[in-house]
Amino acid sequence: MQSEIIGLSKEELLNMITEMGEKPFRAKQIWQWIYFKGALSFDEMTDLSKPFREKLKERFKISRPKIIKEQTSNDKTHKWLVEFEDGERVEMVYIPEIDRGAVCISTQVGCAMGCKFCHTGTQKLTRNLTAGEIVAQFMLARDTYHEWPSPTSETRFLSNIVVMGMGEPLQNVDNLIKALQILSDGDGIAISKRRITVSTCGIVPQINYVLEETGVRLAISLHGSNNEIRSKLMPINKVYPIEKIMEACQKYQSKDGSRYVTFEYLMIDGVNDHLENAKELIKILKSYHIRAGFNLIAFNPWPGCEFKPSPQHQIEAFAKILSSAGFACPVRLARGQDISAACGQLKSENKK
Ligand code: SF4
Known part of the structure; x- marks a missing residue:
């Protein structure tokens, strides 16, 4: 065979x-x-x-996963539902910008982390993806956008990779590391390590190991300014509370003055979006001397979810507090919401 x-x-x-x-x-x-x-x-x-x-x-x-369904959003975000040889499926997304774009790839079928704001979290973990299955998602996106051979100039449609799709990447560490080494290899796909971001819900013991092995960037799904809020939203916080995450971030940034962490923060109406929460974030980051940027994202609803997105004026007021304390804080517009391709909305129905 x-x-x-x-x-x-x-x-x-x-x-x-x-x-x-x-x-x-x-x-x-x-x-x-x-x-x-x-x-x-x-x-x-x-x-x-x-x-x-x-x-x-x-x-x-030499194969690619089979495309089961493709959708393009009003804002040109593209989502694929793909199937692997054993019938397991994941979703993956391409988010275009004017002169570049990020491919968001998955590392697991389902997820065991159970974050309350995340649609994937309602899908039981079936299995880890192999290194080949992780890499092949990006290759499939390149096929779709006719971006072979690997572009040598900085201008390319598929310029960045975010490991932020279905699953918790740091629960599939060996395959993730191997995949990232293939994706960033200069003789092949050649996506610069600076343009690859791994996003984790905070599996603290693996954070620095993976980043040292691969040299890619770190994003942490924070979503709460204190342990009470974060534990309600993210059960993993009971194992690795905010203090442990901050210690891991300190270690990550100390290796090289240019490295800093990005915190993903979904703005959920009445849950984590009070201005006091912004002040609390500043206090904790300053006490650990963390250099960080925030991605504030309005919560993206999905069928059956219990939350609502924060109003825009609240997000802007929250961002203003963080940025006036020196933390870069772009307010990201939700992308691909109309096709359920936005952050926290992915879910794959399996054939089985
Ligand atoms: S946010 Fe990430 S870690 Fe949490 S349930 Fe969703 S996919 Fe899993």
Whole structure:
């Protein structure tokens, strides 16, 4: 039976190729065909001999997840529901800006974290995605937007990756690290580490390990200014409360003066959006000397949810308090809400 070639690390690919009796440089050629040129079959690899291509075909396949459904929002946000070989499905999203755009990819089918504001949190965790399945989501987006070979200029449609889709990435650490190493490899997909952000609900012991291994950026879903509010919204806060998160952030930023954390903060009407909450955030960040920016996002409703988004004037007043204390605080417009592609709205119905 053929195995999937997407998701092998460079080293694993090299070992496979030398095991097959080929010269090591062939591994680099194959890597570039797959990850730089986006080849979908071994027949395209015309600088490899025909007998070698036949041997590769017997042993490996190059696939993408199957697209079950695609939707484009009024603001051009694009959402895919994709299915893997075993029938498991996830959603992934592309959020375009004028001269760039971010692909939001998933790392798990469902999620065990149960955050109350998140639609994915209502879907039981079925399994972790493999490194290949994580990488293949981005490759599928590149297929859709015809962005092969990997663009060498800074101008590209798919310029950023946010690991913020379905699942908690730091609960799937080995596959995540491998996937991020493939996505950022300069001989292939070549998305700069500065343009990749991993967002976590705060699995404290893994935060610095993953970021040291991969060099990507950190975003933390905070959503509460004290442990009482945050624990109500995010059960994980009972295990890793705000103080532990701040300690992890301190460690992250101390390695290099240029690193800072982004806090995601969903503004939920009457729950976490009082101006006192903004002041509380400032107090805690200052006491831990955290350099940080905030993404304030109005809560995105989904069927059956118990919350409402904060009014715009409240979000703006909240942002003003944070920014006057020196924390960058853009108020992000919800993107893709009309197709349920906005932050916290993803959910995949499985075939099974
Ligand atoms: S916010 Fe993230 S960690 Fe929380 S339930 Fe949703 S997907 Fe899981």
